[in-house]
Amino acid sequence: MVLKINQRKEEKVVVIDFVGELDSSSVSYFNLKFDEIKKETGGKYFIFNLEKLEFISSAGWSAIVNESKKIKDEGGEIFLAGLDKSAERIYDLIGIEAIIKKFESVEKAKEAILKK
Amino acid sequence: MKKVKSIKTEIMLVIFFVMLIIVNGTGISILIYLQNSLLREVEARGKGLVINIANNVADYLLIKYDLEVAKILKEATNSKDVRYAMIVDGKGKIIAHNDMLLIKKEIKELLKDVKKTKNGSPICYYMGEEKVIDFSMPVKAKGKINLGVVHLGISYSVITDVLKKVYFNMVLFSLIAFILSFGGAFFLSRTITNPINQLAEGAKIVGSGNLNYQIKLNKENELGMLAETFNKMVEDLKKAHLTELEKVALEKELEIASKLQMSLLKKVFPRLENYTINAFYKPAKEVGGDFYDVISLRDGKFCIFIADVSGKGVPAALVMSLLNGIIPIEINLTSDLIKAIGEINDELLLKGFENIYVTLLSGVLNPENDTLEIVSAGHHETLIYRADKKSVETVCPQGAAIGIFDGEVLKSKLKKEVLKINKGDKFLFFTDGIIDAKSNDGKRFGLEKLKEFFMLNVEDTGDILLNKINKEVNYFSEGTIQTDDIAMIILERKKF
Secondary structure: OOOOEEEEEEEEEEEEEEEEEOOOOOEEEEEEEEHHHHHHHHOOEEEEEEEEEEEOHHHHHHHHHHHHHHHOOOEEEEEEEOOOHHHHHHHHOOHHHHHOEHHHHHOHHHHHHHHH | OOOOOOOOHHHHHHHHHHHHHHHHHHHHHHHHHHHHHHHHHHHHHHHHHHHHHHHHHHHHHHHHOOHHHHHHHHHHHHHHHHEEEEEEEOOOOOEOOOOHHOOOHHHHHHEEEEEEEEOEEEEEEOOOOOEEEEEEEOOOOOOOEEEEEEEEEEOHHHHHHHHHHHHHHHHHHHHHHHHHHHHHHHHHHHHHHHHHHHHHHHHHHHHOOOOOOOOOOEEEEEEEHHHHHHHHHHHHHHHHHHHHHHHHHHHHHHHHHHHHHHHHHHHOOOOOOEOOOOOOOOEOOOOOOEEEEEEEOOOOOEOOOEEEEEOHHHHHHHHHHHHHHHHHHHHHHOHHHHHHHHHHHHHHHHHOOOOOOOOEEEEEOOOOOEEOOOEEEOOOOEEEEEOOOEEEEEOOOOOEEEOOOHHHHHHHOOOOOEOOOOOOEEEEEEOOOOOOOOOOOOOEEEHHHHHHHHOOOOOOHHHHHHHHHHHHHHHHHOOOHHHHHHHHEEEEEEEO
Protein backbone atom coordinates (compact mmCIF):
# COMPACT_ATOMS: atom_id res chain seq x y z
CA MET A 1 0.00 0.00 0.00
CA VAL A 2 1.52 3.29 -1.06
CA LEU A 3 -0.13 5.31 1.68
CA LYS A 4 -1.66 4.52 5.03
CA ILE A 5 -3.65 6.97 7.07
CA ASN A 6 -4.60 6.61 10.73
CA GLN A 7 -6.38 9.01 12.99
CA ARG A 8 -6.47 9.68 16.71
CA LYS A 9 -8.37 12.25 18.67
CA GLU A 10 -6.44 14.35 21.19
CA GLU A 11 -8.42 16.95 23.10
CA LYS A 12 -10.15 19.13 20.53
CA VAL A 13 -7.77 18.20 17.75
CA VAL A 14 -7.72 15.24 15.38
CA VAL A 15 -4.21 14.05 14.55
CA ILE A 16 -3.87 12.21 11.27
CA ASP A 17 -0.73 10.10 10.80
CA PHE A 18 0.54 9.61 7.28
CA VAL A 19 2.73 6.64 6.43
CA GLY A 20 4.30 6.04 3.03
CA GLU A 21 4.06 8.33 0.02
CA LEU A 22 1.54 10.88 -1.16
CA ASP A 23 1.69 11.01 -4.95
CA SER A 24 -0.84 10.80 -7.76
CA SER A 25 -1.39 7.10 -7.12
CA SER A 26 -2.41 7.66 -3.50
CA VAL A 27 -4.13 11.03 -3.76
CA SER A 28 -7.62 9.60 -4.25
CA TYR A 29 -7.15 7.34 -1.22
CA PHE A 30 -6.13 10.40 0.77
CA ASN A 31 -9.17 12.36 -0.36
CA LEU A 32 -11.57 9.53 0.48
CA LYS A 33 -10.01 8.77 3.84
CA PHE A 34 -9.95 12.41 4.89
CA ASP A 35 -13.63 12.77 4.00
CA GLU A 36 -14.40 9.73 6.11
CA ILE A 37 -12.38 11.08 9.04
CA LYS A 38 -14.11 14.44 8.82
CA LYS A 39 -17.51 12.76 8.96
CA GLU A 40 -16.60 10.31 11.73
CA THR A 41 -14.93 12.74 14.07
CA GLY A 42 -16.84 15.89 13.15
CA GLY A 43 -13.66 17.67 14.11
CA LYS A 44 -12.62 21.15 13.01
CA TYR A 45 -8.88 21.19 13.61
CA PHE A 46 -6.68 18.59 11.98
CA ILE A 47 -2.96 18.04 12.37
CA PHE A 48 -1.36 16.16 9.49
CA ASN A 49 1.54 14.27 10.99
CA LEU A 50 3.97 13.84 8.09
CA GLU A 51 6.88 12.36 10.09
CA LYS A 52 6.49 8.98 8.43
CA LEU A 53 5.62 10.40 5.03
CA GLU A 54 8.64 9.81 2.82
CA PHE A 55 7.58 11.66 -0.26
CA ILE A 56 5.04 14.20 -1.47
CA SER A 57 4.71 14.91 -5.18
CA SER A 58 3.21 18.09 -6.62
CA ALA A 59 -0.05 16.17 -7.00
CA GLY A 60 0.16 15.38 -3.29
CA TRP A 61 0.75 19.02 -2.36
CA SER A 62 -2.08 20.04 -4.61
CA ALA A 63 -4.38 17.62 -2.82
CA ILE A 64 -3.33 18.95 0.59
CA VAL A 65 -3.84 22.55 -0.56
CA ASN A 66 -7.24 21.52 -1.94
CA GLU A 67 -8.43 19.96 1.31
CA SER A 68 -7.08 22.89 3.26
CA LYS A 69 -9.12 25.38 1.24
CA LYS A 70 -12.21 23.16 1.49
CA ILE A 71 -11.97 22.88 5.23
CA LYS A 72 -11.44 26.60 5.64
CA ASP A 73 -14.80 27.07 3.92
CA GLU A 74 -16.28 24.73 6.51
CA GLY A 75 -14.79 26.75 9.36
CA GLY A 76 -11.93 24.43 10.18
CA GLU A 77 -8.18 24.32 9.59
CA ILE A 78 -5.38 21.93 8.72
CA PHE A 79 -1.90 22.12 10.21
CA LEU A 80 1.20 20.30 9.03
CA ALA A 81 3.71 18.78 11.37
CA GLY A 82 6.91 16.78 11.03
CA LEU A 83 7.90 17.72 7.49
CA ASP A 84 11.20 16.26 6.39
CA LYS A 85 13.85 18.32 4.59
CA SER A 86 12.66 17.79 1.05
CA ALA A 87 9.02 18.38 1.96
CA GLU A 88 9.98 21.55 3.75
CA ARG A 89 11.96 22.67 0.73
CA ILE A 90 8.99 22.39 -1.58
CA TYR A 91 6.77 23.95 1.08
CA ASP A 92 9.06 26.99 1.08
CA LEU A 93 9.62 27.01 -2.68
CA ILE A 94 5.95 27.09 -3.56
CA GLY A 95 4.98 29.36 -0.71
CA ILE A 96 2.42 27.09 0.88
CA GLU A 97 2.73 28.86 4.23
CA ALA A 98 0.25 31.38 2.89
CA ILE A 99 -2.34 28.62 2.97
CA ILE A 100 -1.25 26.10 5.60
CA LYS A 101 0.88 26.60 8.69
CA LYS A 102 3.60 24.11 9.52
CA PHE A 103 5.09 23.07 12.81
CA GLU A 104 8.12 21.03 13.80
CA SER A 105 6.12 18.47 15.66
CA VAL A 106 2.59 17.40 16.50
CA GLU A 107 3.06 18.73 20.06
CA LYS A 108 4.01 22.20 18.87
CA ALA A 109 1.03 22.19 16.51
CA LYS A 110 -1.32 21.21 19.34
CA GLU A 111 0.02 23.99 21.55
CA ALA A 112 -0.67 26.55 18.87
CA ILE A 113 -4.20 25.29 18.28
CA LEU A 114 -5.13 25.11 21.94
CA LYS A 115 -4.09 28.71 22.32
CA LYS A 116 -6.80 29.72 19.84
CA MET B 1 -51.79 3.85 -23.38
CA LYS B 2 -54.83 2.30 -25.05
CA LYS B 3 -57.53 0.89 -22.81
CA VAL B 4 -56.93 -2.73 -22.24
CA LYS B 5 -59.73 -5.15 -21.47
CA SER B 6 -58.56 -6.54 -18.20
CA ILE B 7 -57.82 -10.20 -17.93
CA LYS B 8 -59.60 -9.75 -14.65
CA THR B 9 -62.94 -9.75 -16.52
CA GLU B 10 -62.19 -12.96 -18.31
CA ILE B 11 -60.98 -14.69 -15.21
CA MET B 12 -63.95 -13.36 -13.24
CA LEU B 13 -66.36 -14.74 -15.80
CA VAL B 14 -64.65 -18.09 -15.83
CA ILE B 15 -64.75 -18.29 -12.05
CA PHE B 16 -68.36 -17.20 -11.99
CA PHE B 17 -69.50 -19.76 -14.50
CA VAL B 18 -67.50 -22.53 -12.96
CA MET B 19 -68.98 -21.76 -9.59
CA LEU B 20 -72.40 -21.50 -11.07
CA ILE B 21 -72.14 -24.88 -12.73
CA ILE B 22 -70.71 -26.51 -9.63
CA VAL B 23 -73.26 -25.03 -7.29
CA ASN B 24 -76.20 -25.59 -9.49
CA GLY B 25 -75.06 -28.99 -10.61
CA THR B 26 -74.77 -30.02 -7.00
CA GLY B 27 -78.11 -28.43 -6.28
CA ILE B 28 -79.85 -30.27 -9.04
CA SER B 29 -78.43 -33.62 -8.01
CA ILE B 30 -79.52 -33.01 -4.44
CA LEU B 31 -82.88 -31.96 -5.73
CA ILE B 32 -83.42 -35.12 -7.69
CA TYR B 33 -82.24 -37.23 -4.79
CA LEU B 34 -84.49 -35.45 -2.33
CA GLN B 35 -87.44 -35.69 -4.61
CA ASN B 36 -87.07 -39.40 -5.03
CA SER B 37 -86.50 -39.97 -1.38
CA LEU B 38 -89.45 -37.86 -0.35
CA LEU B 39 -91.65 -39.55 -2.88
CA ARG B 40 -90.75 -42.95 -1.55
CA GLU B 41 -91.52 -41.76 1.93
CA VAL B 42 -94.85 -40.33 0.94
CA GLU B 43 -95.77 -43.40 -1.05
CA ALA B 44 -94.81 -45.71 1.74
CA ARG B 45 -96.92 -43.69 4.12
CA GLY B 46 -99.83 -43.46 1.71
CA LYS B 47 -99.81 -47.15 0.98
CA GLY B 48 -99.61 -47.94 4.65
CA LEU B 49 -102.52 -45.66 5.48
CA VAL B 50 -104.66 -47.00 2.71
CA ILE B 51 -104.09 -50.60 3.70
CA ASN B 52 -104.94 -49.72 7.25
CA ILE B 53 -108.24 -48.13 6.26
CA ALA B 54 -109.14 -51.04 3.96
CA ASN B 55 -108.62 -53.48 6.80
CA ASN B 56 -110.54 -51.42 9.29
CA VAL B 57 -113.58 -50.64 7.16
CA ALA B 58 -113.99 -54.11 5.74
CA ASP B 59 -116.27 -55.45 8.54
CA TYR B 60 -118.21 -52.22 8.91
CA LEU B 61 -118.92 -52.04 5.22
CA LEU B 62 -120.21 -55.54 5.28
CA ILE B 63 -122.76 -54.83 7.94
CA LYS B 64 -123.40 -51.39 6.42
CA TYR B 65 -122.36 -49.68 9.56
CA ASP B 66 -121.96 -46.30 7.74
CA LEU B 67 -121.27 -44.21 10.77
CA GLU B 68 -118.29 -46.23 11.78
CA VAL B 69 -116.96 -46.15 8.24
CA ALA B 70 -117.31 -42.37 8.13
CA LYS B 71 -115.47 -42.13 11.45
CA ILE B 72 -112.55 -44.12 10.14
CA LEU B 73 -112.37 -42.03 6.99
CA LYS B 74 -112.54 -38.80 8.96
CA GLU B 75 -109.78 -39.99 11.24
CA ALA B 76 -107.63 -40.75 8.28
CA THR B 77 -107.92 -37.20 7.01
CA ASN B 78 -106.66 -35.90 10.34
CA SER B 79 -103.33 -37.25 9.34
CA LYS B 80 -101.02 -34.64 8.06
CA ASP B 81 -101.32 -33.79 4.40
CA VAL B 82 -104.14 -36.29 3.82
CA ARG B 83 -106.64 -34.52 1.67
CA TYR B 84 -109.32 -37.11 1.37
CA ALA B 85 -110.18 -40.63 2.18
CA MET B 86 -113.09 -42.26 0.32
CA ILE B 87 -114.50 -45.53 -0.73
CA VAL B 88 -115.69 -46.11 -4.25
CA ASP B 89 -117.84 -48.92 -5.57
CA GLY B 90 -117.17 -51.01 -8.64
CA LYS B 91 -118.75 -48.38 -10.89
CA GLY B 92 -116.75 -45.48 -9.57
CA LYS B 93 -119.49 -44.03 -7.39
CA ILE B 94 -118.45 -42.73 -4.03
CA ILE B 95 -120.11 -44.73 -1.30
CA ALA B 96 -118.21 -43.18 1.61
CA HIS B 97 -116.16 -40.00 2.01
CA ASN B 98 -114.65 -37.97 4.77
CA ASP B 99 -116.78 -35.16 3.46
CA MET B 100 -120.37 -36.55 3.62
CA LEU B 101 -121.52 -34.10 0.98
CA LEU B 102 -119.47 -35.74 -1.66
CA ILE B 103 -121.17 -39.13 -1.34
CA LYS B 104 -122.99 -40.39 -4.42
CA LYS B 105 -120.66 -38.33 -6.68
CA GLU B 106 -118.52 -39.96 -9.32
CA ILE B 107 -114.87 -40.24 -8.46
CA LYS B 108 -113.87 -38.95 -11.84
CA GLU B 109 -115.62 -35.71 -11.00
CA LEU B 110 -113.21 -35.12 -8.16
CA LEU B 111 -110.02 -36.58 -9.40
CA LYS B 112 -108.34 -35.75 -12.63
CA ASP B 113 -105.37 -37.91 -13.46
CA VAL B 114 -102.23 -36.06 -14.47
CA LYS B 115 -99.46 -38.53 -14.51
CA LYS B 116 -97.96 -41.36 -12.59
CA THR B 117 -95.02 -41.41 -10.20
CA LYS B 118 -92.01 -43.57 -10.82
CA ASN B 119 -93.55 -46.27 -8.72
CA GLY B 120 -96.85 -46.13 -10.49
CA SER B 121 -98.85 -44.09 -8.05
CA PRO B 122 -101.13 -41.69 -9.89
CA ILE B 123 -100.70 -37.97 -9.42
CA CYS B 124 -104.02 -36.21 -9.79
CA TYR B 125 -105.74 -32.91 -9.42
CA TYR B 126 -108.27 -33.06 -6.55
CA MET B 127 -111.30 -30.91 -6.99
CA GLY B 128 -109.50 -29.06 -9.78
CA GLU B 129 -107.24 -27.29 -7.29
CA GLU B 130 -104.72 -29.35 -5.50
CA LYS B 131 -102.20 -31.83 -6.74
CA VAL B 132 -102.33 -35.06 -4.81
CA ILE B 133 -100.95 -38.54 -4.98
CA ASP B 134 -103.76 -41.02 -4.95
CA PHE B 135 -103.38 -44.32 -3.14
CA SER B 136 -106.00 -47.06 -3.60
CA MET B 137 -106.69 -50.40 -2.04
CA PRO B 138 -109.61 -52.73 -2.63
CA VAL B 139 -111.62 -53.68 0.42
CA LYS B 140 -112.19 -57.41 0.74
CA ALA B 141 -114.43 -59.05 3.20
CA LYS B 142 -113.74 -62.58 4.22
CA GLY B 143 -110.98 -62.51 1.65
CA LYS B 144 -113.27 -62.74 -1.35
CA ILE B 145 -116.03 -60.21 -1.78
CA ASN B 146 -115.00 -56.86 -3.23
CA LEU B 147 -116.83 -54.29 -1.19
CA GLY B 148 -115.21 -51.31 -2.86
CA VAL B 149 -111.93 -49.48 -3.27
CA VAL B 150 -110.42 -47.14 -0.73
CA HIS B 151 -108.87 -44.00 -2.15
CA LEU B 152 -106.54 -41.85 -0.04
CA GLY B 153 -105.01 -38.65 -1.33
CA ILE B 154 -101.82 -37.13 0.10
CA SER B 155 -101.01 -33.65 -0.92
CA TYR B 156 -98.17 -33.33 -3.38
CA SER B 157 -97.28 -30.03 -1.76
CA VAL B 158 -95.01 -31.91 0.61
CA ILE B 159 -92.74 -32.50 -2.29
CA THR B 160 -93.24 -29.21 -4.04
CA ASP B 161 -92.49 -27.35 -0.83
CA VAL B 162 -89.19 -29.05 -0.49
CA LEU B 163 -88.49 -28.42 -4.15
CA LYS B 164 -89.30 -24.76 -3.66
CA LYS B 165 -86.83 -24.59 -0.81
CA VAL B 166 -84.14 -26.17 -2.94
CA TYR B 167 -84.82 -23.85 -5.86
CA PHE B 168 -84.60 -20.92 -3.49
CA ASN B 169 -81.30 -22.12 -2.13
CA MET B 170 -79.93 -22.59 -5.61
CA VAL B 171 -80.78 -19.02 -6.50
CA LEU B 172 -79.21 -17.89 -3.24
CA PHE B 173 -76.04 -19.80 -3.96
CA SER B 174 -75.88 -18.43 -7.48
CA LEU B 175 -76.07 -14.95 -6.02
CA ILE B 176 -73.36 -15.78 -3.53
CA ALA B 177 -71.28 -17.19 -6.39
CA PHE B 178 -71.78 -13.93 -8.24
CA ILE B 179 -70.70 -11.86 -5.21
CA LEU B 180 -67.78 -14.15 -4.58
CA SER B 181 -66.66 -13.75 -8.15
CA PHE B 182 -66.48 -10.02 -7.53
CA GLY B 183 -64.49 -10.72 -4.42
CA GLY B 184 -62.34 -12.95 -6.56
CA ALA B 185 -61.83 -10.07 -8.94
CA PHE B 186 -60.55 -7.84 -6.15
CA PHE B 187 -58.27 -10.54 -4.93
CA LEU B 188 -57.01 -11.10 -8.46
CA SER B 189 -56.36 -7.43 -8.98
CA ARG B 190 -54.34 -7.30 -5.81
CA THR B 191 -52.26 -10.31 -6.57
CA ILE B 192 -52.00 -10.19 -10.33
CA THR B 193 -53.24 -7.24 -12.29
CA ASN B 194 -52.01 -4.48 -9.95
CA PRO B 195 -48.48 -5.85 -9.79
CA ILE B 196 -48.53 -6.24 -13.55
CA ASN B 197 -49.66 -2.64 -13.87
CA GLN B 198 -46.85 -1.57 -11.56
CA LEU B 199 -44.37 -3.39 -13.73
CA ALA B 200 -45.76 -1.74 -16.83
CA GLU B 201 -45.59 1.68 -15.11
CA GLY B 202 -42.04 0.99 -14.05
CA ALA B 203 -41.01 0.00 -17.53
CA LYS B 204 -42.52 3.22 -18.85
CA ILE B 205 -40.69 5.38 -16.29
CA VAL B 206 -37.38 3.69 -16.90
CA GLY B 207 -37.93 3.88 -20.62
CA SER B 208 -38.35 7.64 -20.33
CA GLY B 209 -34.85 7.88 -18.92
CA ASN B 210 -35.13 7.62 -15.15
CA LEU B 211 -32.60 4.94 -14.31
CA ASN B 212 -32.92 5.48 -10.58
CA TYR B 213 -36.42 4.06 -10.45
CA GLN B 214 -36.93 0.83 -8.56
CA ILE B 215 -40.18 -1.13 -8.47
CA LYS B 216 -41.35 -1.80 -4.93
CA LEU B 217 -43.12 -5.11 -5.07
CA ASN B 218 -42.87 -6.99 -1.83
CA LYS B 219 -44.16 -10.29 -3.08
CA GLU B 220 -42.41 -13.59 -2.92
CA ASN B 221 -44.11 -15.08 -5.95
CA GLU B 222 -43.25 -15.04 -9.62
CA LEU B 223 -44.34 -11.41 -9.89
CA GLY B 224 -42.02 -10.44 -7.06
CA MET B 225 -39.24 -12.25 -8.89
CA LEU B 226 -40.10 -10.41 -12.06
CA ALA B 227 -39.90 -7.09 -10.22
CA GLU B 228 -36.54 -8.06 -8.75
CA THR B 229 -35.19 -9.07 -12.11
CA PHE B 230 -36.49 -5.83 -13.56
CA ASN B 231 -34.82 -3.76 -10.85
CA LYS B 232 -31.54 -5.58 -11.38
CA MET B 233 -31.80 -4.88 -15.09
CA VAL B 234 -32.32 -1.17 -14.42
CA GLU B 235 -29.31 -1.16 -12.08
CA ASP B 236 -27.18 -2.81 -14.74
CA LEU B 237 -28.43 -0.33 -17.29
CA LYS B 238 -27.51 2.49 -14.94
CA LYS B 239 -24.02 1.09 -14.41
CA ALA B 240 -23.52 0.67 -18.11
CA HIS B 241 -24.83 4.17 -18.65
CA LEU B 242 -22.48 5.60 -16.04
CA THR B 243 -19.63 3.70 -17.54
CA GLU B 244 -20.71 5.13 -20.84
CA LEU B 245 -20.77 8.62 -19.34
CA GLU B 246 -17.40 8.05 -17.72
CA LYS B 247 -16.11 6.83 -21.02
CA VAL B 248 -17.36 9.94 -22.76
CA ALA B 249 -15.90 12.18 -20.06
CA LEU B 250 -12.58 10.40 -20.24
CA GLU B 251 -12.57 10.69 -24.01
CA LYS B 252 -13.18 14.41 -23.70
CA GLU B 253 -10.34 14.70 -21.20
CA LEU B 254 -8.05 12.78 -23.49
CA GLU B 255 -9.11 14.96 -26.40
CA ILE B 256 -8.16 18.15 -24.59
CA ALA B 257 -4.96 16.59 -23.36
CA SER B 258 -3.91 15.28 -26.71
CA LYS B 259 -4.58 18.63 -28.36
CA LEU B 260 -2.28 20.32 -25.88
CA GLN B 261 0.26 17.59 -26.10
CA MET B 262 0.23 17.74 -29.89
CA SER B 263 0.88 21.44 -29.75
CA LEU B 264 3.76 20.90 -27.38
CA LEU B 265 5.34 18.20 -29.47
CA LYS B 266 5.06 20.25 -32.60
CA LYS B 267 6.60 23.39 -31.15
CA VAL B 268 9.13 24.95 -33.40
CA PHE B 269 11.43 27.34 -31.66
CA PRO B 270 12.71 30.53 -33.24
CA ARG B 271 16.17 30.28 -34.70
CA LEU B 272 18.97 32.05 -32.95
CA GLU B 273 22.38 32.78 -34.32
CA ASN B 274 24.57 31.76 -31.47
CA TYR B 275 22.22 29.63 -29.49
CA THR B 276 20.39 26.35 -29.93
CA ILE B 277 17.30 25.45 -27.99
CA ASN B 278 15.97 21.90 -27.80
CA ALA B 279 13.04 20.49 -25.94
CA PHE B 280 11.89 17.06 -24.92
CA TYR B 281 8.40 16.14 -23.81
CA LYS B 282 6.89 12.85 -22.69
CA PRO B 283 3.41 13.04 -21.28
CA ALA B 284 2.17 10.76 -18.57
CA LYS B 285 -0.99 8.78 -19.17
CA GLU B 286 -3.22 11.13 -17.28
CA VAL B 287 -4.22 14.59 -18.36
CA GLY B 288 -2.78 17.76 -16.98
CA GLY B 289 0.80 18.68 -16.31
CA ASP B 290 3.64 20.44 -18.01
CA PHE B 291 4.05 22.82 -20.85
CA TYR B 292 6.75 25.12 -22.18
CA ASP B 293 7.56 27.54 -24.95
CA VAL B 294 10.11 29.88 -26.41
CA ILE B 295 8.75 33.24 -27.44
CA SER B 296 10.48 35.95 -29.37
CA LEU B 297 10.00 39.26 -27.63
CA ARG B 298 9.80 42.64 -29.30
CA ASP B 299 13.21 43.90 -28.42
CA GLY B 300 15.13 41.02 -29.93
CA LYS B 301 15.03 39.11 -26.68
CA PHE B 302 13.60 35.65 -26.20
CA CYS B 303 11.59 34.26 -23.36
CA ILE B 304 12.00 30.63 -22.44
CA PHE B 305 9.63 29.20 -19.91
CA ILE B 306 8.69 25.85 -18.53
CA ALA B 307 5.64 25.38 -16.30
CA ASP B 308 4.07 22.66 -14.19
CA VAL B 309 0.39 22.71 -13.30
CA SER B 310 -0.42 20.93 -10.06
CA GLY B 311 -3.40 18.63 -9.90
CA LYS B 312 -4.74 16.34 -12.57
CA GLY B 313 -7.62 15.86 -14.87
CA VAL B 314 -9.73 18.30 -16.78
CA PRO B 315 -9.27 21.28 -14.42
CA ALA B 316 -5.49 21.07 -14.73
CA ALA B 317 -5.75 20.72 -18.49
CA LEU B 318 -7.99 23.77 -18.62
CA VAL B 319 -5.51 25.82 -16.60
CA MET B 320 -2.74 24.67 -18.88
CA SER B 321 -4.78 25.76 -21.86
CA LEU B 322 -5.47 29.11 -20.30
CA LEU B 323 -1.88 29.78 -19.38
CA ASN B 324 -0.66 28.65 -22.76
CA GLY B 325 -2.60 31.58 -24.09
CA ILE B 326 -1.93 34.16 -21.38
CA ILE B 327 1.77 33.73 -20.73
CA PRO B 328 3.09 34.71 -24.17
CA ILE B 329 0.75 37.70 -24.23
CA GLU B 330 1.69 38.99 -20.78
CA ILE B 331 5.37 38.44 -21.28
CA ASN B 332 5.26 40.26 -24.56
CA LEU B 333 3.22 43.12 -23.07
CA THR B 334 5.68 43.88 -20.34
CA SER B 335 9.29 42.93 -20.71
CA ASP B 336 9.41 42.69 -16.94
CA LEU B 337 9.15 39.04 -15.99
CA ILE B 338 8.09 39.68 -12.44
CA LYS B 339 5.34 42.05 -13.47
CA ALA B 340 4.16 39.60 -16.11
CA ILE B 341 4.02 36.76 -13.60
CA GLY B 342 2.04 38.95 -11.22
CA GLU B 343 -0.52 39.61 -13.95
CA ILE B 344 -0.69 35.96 -14.93
CA ASN B 345 -1.22 35.07 -11.29
CA ASP B 346 -4.14 37.44 -10.91
CA GLU B 347 -5.70 36.24 -14.16
CA LEU B 348 -5.61 32.70 -12.85
CA LEU B 349 -7.14 33.66 -9.51
CA LEU B 350 -9.82 35.62 -11.31
CA LYS B 351 -10.86 32.61 -13.33
CA GLY B 352 -11.63 30.85 -10.07
CA PHE B 353 -9.34 27.87 -10.30
CA GLU B 354 -9.19 27.72 -6.57
CA ASN B 355 -7.27 24.60 -5.87
CA ILE B 356 -4.65 24.60 -8.55
CA TYR B 357 -1.25 26.22 -8.35
CA VAL B 358 1.35 26.49 -11.07
CA THR B 359 5.12 26.56 -10.83
CA LEU B 360 6.88 28.46 -13.55
CA LEU B 361 10.49 28.84 -14.49
CA SER B 362 11.03 31.70 -16.88
CA GLY B 363 14.10 33.17 -18.41
CA VAL B 364 14.62 36.08 -20.72
CA LEU B 365 17.58 35.60 -23.02
CA ASN B 366 19.31 38.67 -24.39
CA PRO B 367 21.49 37.52 -27.29
CA GLU B 368 23.01 41.02 -27.53
CA ASN B 369 24.80 40.80 -24.22
CA ASP B 370 24.50 37.05 -23.67
CA THR B 371 22.61 37.31 -20.44
CA LEU B 372 19.78 35.26 -19.05
CA GLU B 373 17.34 36.78 -16.58
CA ILE B 374 15.71 34.07 -14.52
CA VAL B 375 12.60 34.33 -12.38
CA SER B 376 11.29 31.25 -10.63
CA ALA B 377 7.70 31.06 -9.45
CA GLY B 378 7.92 28.13 -7.04
CA HIS B 379 9.99 26.05 -9.46
CA HIS B 380 12.93 23.89 -8.41
CA GLU B 381 16.56 24.18 -9.55
CA THR B 382 17.92 24.77 -13.01
CA LEU B 383 21.19 23.02 -13.96
CA ILE B 384 23.93 25.05 -15.57
CA TYR B 385 27.01 23.60 -17.19
CA ARG B 386 29.86 26.06 -17.14
CA ALA B 387 32.26 25.29 -19.97
CA ASP B 388 35.17 27.16 -18.40
CA LYS B 389 34.89 25.32 -15.09
CA LYS B 390 33.76 22.09 -16.70
CA SER B 391 31.27 21.63 -13.92
CA VAL B 392 27.56 21.71 -13.30
CA GLU B 393 26.03 24.17 -10.88
CA THR B 394 22.46 24.84 -9.83
CA VAL B 395 20.47 28.02 -9.60
CA CYS B 396 17.16 28.48 -7.81
CA PRO B 397 15.99 32.07 -7.42
CA GLN B 398 13.68 32.79 -4.53
CA GLY B 399 9.98 32.88 -5.32
CA ALA B 400 6.57 31.35 -4.78
CA ALA B 401 4.05 29.48 -6.94
CA ILE B 402 1.36 31.07 -9.06
CA GLY B 403 -2.24 30.78 -7.97
CA ILE B 404 -1.75 31.02 -4.22
CA PHE B 405 -1.01 34.62 -3.37
CA ASP B 406 -2.41 37.90 -4.46
CA GLY B 407 -0.46 39.37 -7.41
CA GLU B 408 1.19 42.12 -5.40
CA VAL B 409 2.27 39.73 -2.64
CA LEU B 410 3.62 37.29 -5.20
CA LYS B 411 5.61 39.98 -6.96
CA SER B 412 7.21 40.93 -3.67
CA LYS B 413 8.34 37.35 -3.20
CA LEU B 414 9.86 36.90 -6.66
CA LYS B 415 13.55 37.58 -7.10
CA LYS B 416 15.26 38.04 -10.43
CA GLU B 417 18.65 36.57 -11.11
CA VAL B 418 20.77 37.67 -14.02
CA LEU B 419 23.32 35.20 -15.30
CA LYS B 420 26.00 35.47 -17.90
CA ILE B 421 26.10 32.86 -20.66
CA ASN B 422 29.55 32.05 -21.98
CA LYS B 423 30.51 30.12 -25.01
CA GLY B 424 29.82 26.45 -24.55
CA ASP B 425 27.56 26.93 -21.54
CA LYS B 426 24.41 24.83 -21.28
CA PHE B 427 21.28 25.55 -19.28
CA LEU B 428 18.94 22.67 -18.49
CA PHE B 429 15.39 23.52 -17.45
CA PHE B 430 13.18 20.63 -16.41
CA THR B 431 10.02 19.68 -14.53
CA ASP B 432 9.89 17.41 -11.50
CA GLY B 433 8.75 14.37 -13.51
CA ILE B 434 12.46 13.58 -13.86
CA ILE B 435 13.67 13.97 -10.32
CA ASP B 436 10.51 12.39 -8.87
CA ALA B 437 10.70 9.33 -11.10
CA LYS B 438 10.41 6.26 -8.91
CA SER B 439 12.30 3.01 -9.27
CA ASN B 440 10.96 -0.43 -8.58
CA ASP B 441 12.48 -0.50 -5.10
CA GLY B 442 10.99 2.86 -4.15
CA LYS B 443 13.94 5.18 -4.73
CA ARG B 444 13.58 8.58 -6.43
CA PHE B 445 15.81 9.70 -9.29
CA GLY B 446 16.73 12.93 -7.55
CA LEU B 447 18.62 16.09 -8.43
CA GLU B 448 22.05 14.69 -7.68
CA LYS B 449 21.70 11.80 -10.09
CA LEU B 450 20.52 14.20 -12.80
CA LYS B 451 23.46 16.48 -12.15
CA GLU B 452 25.89 13.57 -12.46
CA PHE B 453 24.33 12.25 -15.62
CA PHE B 454 24.19 15.71 -17.14
CA MET B 455 27.89 16.18 -16.42
CA LEU B 456 28.72 12.78 -17.83
CA ASN B 457 27.07 13.44 -21.17
CA VAL B 458 27.51 17.16 -21.45
CA GLU B 459 29.53 16.97 -24.68
CA ASP B 460 26.53 15.67 -26.60
CA THR B 461 24.43 18.11 -28.53
CA GLY B 462 21.20 19.23 -26.99
CA ASP B 463 18.74 16.87 -28.64
CA ILE B 464 20.91 13.80 -28.13
CA LEU B 465 21.58 14.77 -24.54
CA LEU B 466 17.89 15.15 -23.78
CA ASN B 467 17.15 11.77 -25.28
CA LYS B 468 19.88 10.19 -23.23
CA ILE B 469 18.47 11.69 -20.07
CA ASN B 470 15.08 10.31 -20.98
CA LYS B 471 16.52 6.86 -21.58
CA GLU B 472 18.31 7.00 -18.25
CA VAL B 473 15.11 7.93 -16.44
CA ASN B 474 13.29 5.14 -18.25
CA TYR B 475 15.90 2.63 -17.26
CA PHE B 476 15.81 3.83 -13.68
CA SER B 477 12.03 3.62 -13.42
CA GLU B 478 11.61 0.42 -15.34
CA GLY B 479 8.68 -1.59 -14.09
CA THR B 480 6.84 1.39 -12.65
CA ILE B 481 4.15 3.50 -14.26
CA GLN B 482 5.00 7.05 -15.25
CA THR B 483 2.60 9.24 -13.30
CA ASP B 484 4.05 12.65 -14.10
CA ASP B 485 4.89 14.44 -17.33
CA ILE B 486 8.55 14.75 -18.27
CA ALA B 487 9.57 18.01 -19.91
CA MET B 488 13.02 19.47 -20.51
CA ILE B 489 14.45 22.44 -22.35
CA ILE B 490 18.13 22.82 -22.99
CA LEU B 491 19.65 26.16 -24.00
CA GLU B 492 23.17 26.02 -25.39
CA ARG B 493 25.50 28.81 -26.44
CA LYS B 494 27.59 27.67 -29.33
CA LYS B 495 31.25 27.10 -28.62
CA PHE B 496 32.51 29.12 -31.54
